[in-house]
Structures are given as structure tokens and as C-alpha cells.
Amino acid sequence: MTLKLVTSPLFWLTIVFLVVAAFLPLGVSGYILGLLTVAYYFGVFSMAWDLLFGFAGEVNFGPTFLIGLGAYTAGILNGNGVSIPVCLAAGAVAAVVGGVVLALPALRVRGPYFGLTTVVAVLILQNLIVVFAETTGGEIGLTVPDVISIDAATNYWIALGFMTVSGLVLFAIARSPVGLILQASGQDPVEAGALGFNVAKHKLAAFCVSAFFSGLAGALFVFYMGTASVGTLVDVSVGVQVIIAAVLGGRRTIVGAVLGAVFLIAAGEVLRPLGALSTFVVSAMALAVILFVPAGLLGLLTRQGQRA
Amino acid sequence: MTLAVLKTPTAPQAPAPQTAGAAPRLSVSGLVKRYGGLVAVNNIGFALRPGEILGLIGPNGSGKSTVMKLIMGLERPNAGSILLDGEEIAGRPSHRVARAGIGLVFQHSRPLHRQTVLENIKLALLPDNLLRLIADPGVERQARAIAERVGLGAVLDRLPGTLPFADLRRMELAKAIARDPKVVLVDEPFAGLTSGEVADFSALIRGFRDEGKAVLLVDHNVKSVAALVDRVLAMYLGEPVAEGSAAEVMRNETVRRVYLGGSIETAARSQSTFSGSPLLKVENLDVFYGKAQALRGVGLHVHEGEFVSVVGLNGAGKTTLFNAVSGLVPYSGEIGFSGETLRRRSPAAIARGGIVQVPETRELFGDMTVRENLDLGGQHLPVAESDRQRDWLYELFPILKSRGGQIARTLSGGEQQMLTIARALMMKPRLLILDEPTLGLAPVILEQLSKALERLRQTTPITVLLGEQNVTFALPHADRVYVLEHARIVWEGPPDRFAAEAGTGYL
Numbered sequence: 001m002t003l004k005l006v007t008s009p010l011f012w013l014t015i016v017f018l019v020v021a022a023f024l025p026l027g028v029s030g031y032i033l034g035l036l037t038v039a040y041y042f043g044v045f046s047m048a049w050d051l052l053f054g055f056a057g058e059v060n061f062g063p064t065f066l067i068g069l070g071a072y073t074a075g076i077l078n079g080n081g082v083s084i085p086v087c088l089a090a091g092a093v094a095a096v097v098g099g100v101v102l103a104l105p106a107l108r109v110r111g112p113y114f115g116l117t118t119v120v121a122v123l124i125l126q127n128l129i130v131v132f133a134e135t136t137g138g139e140i141g142l143t144v145p146d147v148i149s150i151d152a153a154t155n156y157w158i159a160l161g162f163m164t165v166s167g168l169v170l171f172a173i174a175r176s177p178v179g180l181i182l183q184a185s186g187q188d189p190v191e192a193g194a195l196g197f198n199v200a201k202h203k204l205a206a207f208c209v210s211a212f213f214s215g216l217a218g219a220l221f222v223f224y225m226g227t228a229s230v231g232t233l234v235d236v237s238v239g240v241q242v243i244i245a246a247v248l249g250g251r252r253t254i255v256g257a258v259l260g261a262v263f264l265i266a267a268g269e270v271l272r273p274l275g276a277l278s279t280f281v282v283s284a285m286a287l288a289v290i291l292f293v294p295a296g297l298l299g300l301l302t303r304q305g306q307r308a
Numbered sequence: 309m310t311l312a313v314l315k316t317p318t319a320p321q322a323p324a325p326q327t328a329g330a331a332p333r334l335s336v337s338g339l340v341k342r343y344g345g346l347v348a349v350n351n352i353g354f355a356l357r358p359g360e361i362l363g364l365i366g367p368n369g370s371g372k373s374t375v376m377k378l379i380m381g382l383e384r385p386n387a388g389s390i391l392l393d394g395e396e397i398a399g400r401p402s403h404r405v406a407r408a409g410i411g412l413v414f415q416h417s418r419p420l421h422r423q424t425v426l427e428n429i430k431l432a433l434l435p436d437n438l439l440r441l442i443a444d445p446g447v448e449r450q451a452r453a454i455a456e457r458v459g460l461g462a463v464l465d466r467l468p469g470t471l472p473f474a475d476l477r478r479m480e481l482a483k484a485i486a487r488d489p490k491v492v493l494v495d496e497p498f499a500g501l502t503s504g505e506v507a508d509f510s511a512l513i514r515g516f517r518d519e520g521k522a523v524l525l526v527d528h529n530v531k532s533v534a535a536l537v538d539r540v541l542a543m544y545l546g547e548p549v550a551e552g553s554a555a556e557v558m559r560n561e562t563v564r565r566v567y568l569g570g571s572i573e574t575a576a577r578s579q580s581t582f583s584g585s586p587l588l589k590v591e592n593l594d595v596f597y598g599k600a601q602a603l604r605g606v607g608l609h610v611h612e613g614e615f616v617s618v619v620g621l622n623g624a625g626k627t628t629l630f631n632a633v634s635g636l637v638p639y640s641g642e643i644g645f646s647g648e649t650l651r652r653r654s655p656a657a658i659a660r661g662g663i664v665q666v667p668e669t670r671e672l673f674g675d676m677t678v679r680e681n682l683d684l685g686g687q688h689l690p691v692a693e694s695d696r697q698r699d700w701l702y703e704l705f706p707i708l709k710s711r712g713g714q715i716a717r718t719l720s721g722g723e724q725q726m727l728t729i730a731r732a733l734m735m736k737p738r739l740l741i742l743d744e745p746t747l748g749l750a751p752v753i754l755e756q757l758s759k760a761l762e763r764l765r766q767t768t769p770i771t772v773l774l775g776e777q778n779v780t781f782a783l784p785h786a787d788r789v790y791v792l793e794h795a796r797i798v799w800e801g802p803p804d805r806f807a808a809e810a811g812t813g814y815l
Binding site: 177198 | 419436
């Protein structure tokens with residue numbers, strides 16, 4: 001097992017990536033660090049999403065419902081004088097609770113209806129935030145009093161560390177026996193049930209884990225930005241970005257999602273001179289990868305061409 | 309849920325003492341399953357002892373698969389009791405039924421494609437526990453032993469996608485063995501296997517019996533499982549019709565009637581009355597689904613105005629043959645229609661060219677009315693002609709006229725079948741392909757359908773290719789019959805010689 005890990009290209013790619021990433025603040029500008037910090041948080045959003053889609057086989061069109069719950073819970077509590085660590089924990093818990101409330105009824109419906117339910121959840125959350133503008137800041141956004149740090153390098157390292165730990169945990173779950181059962185539940189729920197596995201229980205657990213990391217990442221993101229707004233955290237289009245990053249990086253790989261997120265954010269930045277055209281170019285590139293390299297960017301790098 | 313379980317008293321039976329040889333392991337009684345108005349399973353009951361193999365057989369639509377699903381917990385029964393060692397399991401979800409000790413060998417499943425054969429087998433050995441993040445080291449050894457036993461030892465590290473069909477079935481068997489169930493349900497154990505593989509699988513299934521497991525084999529006909537089973541229960545239209553040894557059930561009058569029909573009146577016109585080159589000519593047709601070969605070197609022809617029946621059991625390849633003709637599946641070989649090859653023509657072009665298929669699944673537009681469904685079929689005709697065609701069809705199927713405004717989904721099964729045929733006839737086909745029109749229909753409806761087909765044959769010059777496993781329905785109208793068995797045409801001849809020369813395979 002250990003031998004297999006050490007000889008896999010994925011393992012060395014990850015190590016190289018992490019070492020380079022860790023020493024980056026010594027050589028690049030604070031502006032680039034800021035971009036990468038955002039990319040790393042998006043990477044966690046996407047990894048958490050991949051656990052649901054790639055393994056449990058459920059398409060959650062509302063990752064931002066979970067992210068938004070975490071972010072706004074943390075932000076609102078902080079506005080009322082609660083300390084940052086408690087806010088982070090509360091954000092994660094809120095996302096898990098919200099996730100369970102959503103998943104319990106949503107997992108009962110089959111096929112595309114699960115996805116539709118999750119989209120509606122995002123729209124409801126978005127409306128609630130606007131309606132309760134006095135507490136949430138509404139359309140203008142919520143400003144939190146505290147931030148973790150104002151130093152770009154510190155923020156960067158926190159994001160990198162958080163992403164590394166999240167990735168490790170999610171990857172371990174995906175490769176564990178539970179991950180195997182989860183994949184079986186996603187691919188053939190009837191047979192998984194006939195083999196004695198409680199499919200609903202496993203999918204619900206996956207949803208909780210996904211919600212935990214999405215909520216925690218959302219909360220951390222708020223304390224990095226100092227603000228939370230519907231447009232940056234909750235809007236359906238943000239959710240679409242999260243999804244594209246995961247698919248672009250490589251479905252069912254967990255870590256590929258990070259590559260996808262970094263690529264999306266970097267490409268958006270490099271192409272900024274193109275103006276409105278940049279979104280189009282990024283989307284076209286994403287579409288090309290999804291159509292022609294279903295194994296994603298990670299699949300290209302590790303040459304483990306697999307069927308999507 | 310309306311689960312009226314327990315017609316039998318529930319006093320939990322004490323764990324069977326040493327005389328267990330006689331105590332049933334699985335005892336099913338009064339099982340009923342309704343889908344809307346359709347009674348799929350009606351009052352089925354049987355007992356299965358340890359070390360016994362029971363064959364549950366019945367033609368398509370007889371409800372045998374539903375019985376299997378009810379036992380496994382994939383469907384909930386409306387009434388009845390399923391006792392496993394005296395414990396009621398009816399209506400429980402499948403994962404609890406599985407843990408109680410029942411295993412199902414699926415005919416088709418979707419294995420984990422990115423995991424090796426070994427990992428797929430390991431999956432079945434895992435506990436249903438969210439906190440077990442590291443597998444028990446014993447699991448690996450066990451999985452290897454099971455793989456050896458079913459003959460997968462050499463392909464442990466391959467991905468399922470690279471395996472031949474029989475090995476995929478072995479893997480399903482391995483997964484069932486891994487759960488070590490007390491009762492094993494096997495869905496169509498030999499479908500799609502060569503005779504050598506059939507022998508291997510028979511040996512494995514006998515192995516279950518020797519271990520003291522109770523085995524239920526679900527299949528279409530007695531013959532395929534006769535060598536293996538201790539007893540057979542035959543079902544038809546949801547009800548039990550015969551029970552006993554394989555030989556007894558094959559001799560049973562009702563069973564013979566269900567499978568072969570009584571004395572069948574045939575009205576074949578000799579082939580010489582159809583002159584000229586054939587309208588449809590199929591030569592050397594091969595079709596593969598992944599690893600499984602669905603058709604091997606099939607050849608047949610249909611003359612203009614002829615009524616040809618293709619008789620074959622479920623899985624013989626009838627639907628595949630028709631789908632190839634309609635351009636719905638890729639094939640090698642040659643299919644010609646009125647002298648021109650159909651290769652490289654799209655399904656839509658083939659349908660417009662005059663070959664109209666009535667699929668076994670009917671494919672009606674469920675939310676449209678009867679009239680709308682018909683008008684869609686006549687879409688390409690000028691309005692006056694479409695009206696004329698519809699009036700003619702209303703004459704052929706009077707029931708459809710009275711149901712004109714009704715939503716198609718709410719029609720009975722027989723009415724839906726008539727509508728599907730009528731819709732196809734609206735397209736004024738040169739060749740009408742009927743795929744199992746009798747599927748799941750009650751005998752009285754069958755008769756109505758039969759009369760309509762007879763009128764069609766006598767009053768129009770239509771050419772028909774009919775696929776059926778119901779011999780009673782396929783023979784009376786046919787001018788010529790082909791028998792399709794295990795992907796090959798094995799017999800061709802006039803219907804009156806069928807019973808003598810090819811009938812025995814249909815029990």
C-alpha cells in the first residue's frame with residue numbers, strides 16, 4: 001500500500017506542488033498571493049463538491065448554499081462580538097445542519113430532482129439574505145469586524161494549510177472502504193442495497209462531510225476577505241464556478257479540483273486585458289477540457305486516462 | 309404504507325432444532341404486488357429448505373422477477389409474508405434484507421469500473437459502517453479465495469471493463485458469495501453464456517446447495533434449469549400454475565398451454581405465393597453489446613405481403629434483430645430493404661422509408677390523448693389522407709375510437725398496445741415490425757389483438773415481421789416462422805411443423 005503510494009505519479013506531483021506553493025511567498029508579489037489564496041479556498045469548495053459528485057454520484061448544483069451558510073453564520077456571529085475560532089466552528093456546524101435539512105428530503109427524490117432541489121435551496125438562501133438585510137447586510141454585503149491577518153503571506157499560508165489538510169481528509173475518505181461503498185452507491189444503488197449497504201446513510205454522510213468542509217472554507221474565506229456578499233459567495237454563478245473547477249481538474253480525483261480552481265482563477269486574471277471576452281475564453285477552454293479530456297487536467301498530468 | 313403483512317401467525321418460531329432438514333429456511337406465503345391496477349404478483353407462496361434449489365419460472369411478464377424483487381426488498385409487497393428462519397422480512401429495505409441473509413446475483417449490474425476485480429469483490433466484504441476507514445486485513449485474503457473459487461484467479465488485477473462477459477457474471481457471483489447469504493437468488497443464471505460456461509456456473513450453483521444454502525433460480529423456461537433444480541414453481545400472469553419436479557411441471561397441461569398453446573390453427577400461405585425478390589433481406593448479421601454477442605450470423609428474409617414470425621425466448625436476440633433493422637444498434641453484416649442497403653441510413657430515414665417498428669416497450673406519448681398519438685403518427689400525410697387512415701384504424705380497433713380523447717397513459721395495457729400498433733399503421737408502413745405485442749397482456753385482450761391482426765392480414769397487403777415468445781400468438785397468423793435461440797436462427801419453416809420440430813424448447 002505504502003509502496004503503491006510512493007510510486008504513484010499523483011503522490012510526487014502533490015509533493016512538488018505543495019513544496020513550490022509553500023515557498024512561493026518568498027518570491028512573488030502580494031497581489032499574486034492574494035489571488036492564490038482565493039484559489040485555494042475555491043479549491044476546497046470544489047474538492048468537497050467532488051466527494052458528492054464523483055463518489056456519491058449526486059450532482060449538487062448548490063455548493064454555494066453550504067458555503068453561504070458557513071460564511072454568513074460566521075460573519076453575523078462575529079459582528080455580534082463572537083471570537084473568530086468560535087465563529088469558524090459555528091459556520092461549519094451551520095453548514096452541516098443546513099446540509100442535513102436539505103439532503104434528507106432531497107436524497108429521497110431521484111435523478112435530476114436532487115440537483116433541482118439544491119438549486120432552489122441556493123435561491124431561497126439568497127432571498128433570505130436580501131430580505132433580512134438588517135442582519136445580513138443584504139445586497140450590499142456584510143462587513144466583519146475581525147480579520148485573521150492583514151499580512152498577505154500569512155493569509156496565503158493559512159489558506160494553503162487549510163487546503164492541504166482538507167484535501168488529505170477528503171482524499172483519505174474517498175480512498176477508504178467507505179469511499180468504495182460510496183462509489184458503489186453512486187453507480188448502482190440497487191445493487192449496493194442488495195449487498196447490505198444502507199445507501200441513504202452513506203450518501204447523507206458524504207453530504208455532511210462535504211457540507212462541513214464547504215462551510216468551514218466559507219467561514220475562513222469571510223475572515224480573509226473581511227466581507228461577505230451574495231455575489232461573491234452565494235450566487236448560482238459562483239456555484240457553477242466551483243463545479244467547473246472540479247470537473248476541469250478531474251472528476252473523482254478530489255485533488256484535481258485544486259488544479260481546476262487555480263487554473264480558473266489564474267486564467268481569469270491572465271485574460272483580464274480581454275475585458276468581457278475573458279469569461280468567454282475561460283468558459284470555452286473549460287468546455288474543451290470537459291469534452292475532449294474527460295479525465296480532466298489531473299488525468300492529463302498523471303496519464304491515468306480513465307473513463308469519466 | 310399499506311402493508312398488510314402476516315396472514316400467518318407471528319409467534320416467532322424457536323430456532324430450528326437438529327431436525328432442521330425439514331424446516332424451511334425461506335417461507336413465502338400470500339405474496340401480492342399491485343402496480344396501479346395491474347396485479348403483478350397474486351397470492352404466490354412457496355417454501356425453500358436449506359440445501360435445496362427451487363426454479364421459479366414463467367414467461368415474460370409473469371411476475372417472477374417481481375417475486376424476486378419483493379424477497380430482496382427492492383419492492384414492497386402489498387400483502388403477504390416472507391419469513392427467513394421464522395423472522396418476518398417482508399417490506400424491509402434491501403440492505404436490511406441483505407444483512408438478514410439473502411443475496412441476489414444480478415443479471416446486469418454496473419460494477420466499479422475504476423477498481424480492479426479484486427477491489428470489486430472486496431467491496432462486498434465490507435461492513436456497512438461509516439467509521440471503518442481502514443479495511444480489515446482478512447478481507448484481502450478472503451476476496452482472493454472467493455475469486456479463486458469462481459475462476460477469476462487469473463484476472464484479479466484487471467479492470468471490469470476489460471473482462472469478457474462470462475467473467476463479469478463470475479464477479480457478480482463472487483460478490484454474492486462474499487456476503488455468505490443463507491438464501492441465494494439468481495436472476496437468469498445462464499443468459500448469454502456459452503454451453504461450457506453454463507456447465508461452470510451450474511457447478512458453482514450446485515456448490516451453494518452443497519454448502520446448505522437455499523437457492524432460488526429465476527428463469528423463463530423449465531428446460532434451461534431442469535438439470536439443476538430440485539423443484540420448479542411455474543407462474544403465469546402473476547399466479548402460480550404448477551409446482552413439482554422439473555419433469556412434472558413440463559408435463560403439466562396448464563404449463564404446456566401457456567408455453568405452446570393448445571391445438572393451434574394455422575393458416576399459412578405457402579412461400580411460393582410471394583413472388584419476386586424479398587422486401588427485407590438480412591444476411592450474416594452480427595451484433596455485440598460490449599462483450600456479449602447478441603446476434604451471430606443471423607439471416608432471414610420477408611417477402612412483400614408476407615407475415616413472418618420470429619419466435620424466441622427472452623434474451624434470444626429478437627429485439628436486437630429488430631433494432632438492427634431499424635438502424636438503432638450498430639451491426640456487421642448486410643440488411644437490405646427493397647433491394648437497397650440500409651447501412652448508413654439514420655433510424656429516421658429508415659422509418660420514413662417504410663420500416664416501422666412497434667417496440668416492446670410501446671413508447672407511447674403518455675401525456676397525449678389517443679387522438680393526438682395517432683395524429684403524430686400521420687404527421688407526414690396530407691390531412692385528408694391522415695383522416696382517412698385514422699377512420700380505417702378506428703374500424704380496425706373500435707375501442708380506440710371510443711377512447712379518442714383519453715390520455716394514453718391511463719389506457720389499459722391491451723388498449724395501449726392497440727394504440728401503439730395503430731400509431732405505427734398511421735405511418736402507412738411497407739413493413740410493420742411488432743416486437744412482443746403480447747407482453748403482459750391478459751388472454752382476453754390477446755384474443756382481441758389476435759383478431760385485429762387477422763383482419764389486418766386479410767384486408768390489406770401489409771408485410772409483417774412479428775417477434776414473440778408466446779408461440780400461441782405467433783403461429784396462427786404466420787406464413788413462415790423462424791426460431792431464434794441464443795443469438796442464432798436455429799429453425800425455419802411453416803407454422804404447422806413448428807410444434808413437432810422445434811416446440812420442445814419452449815416449455
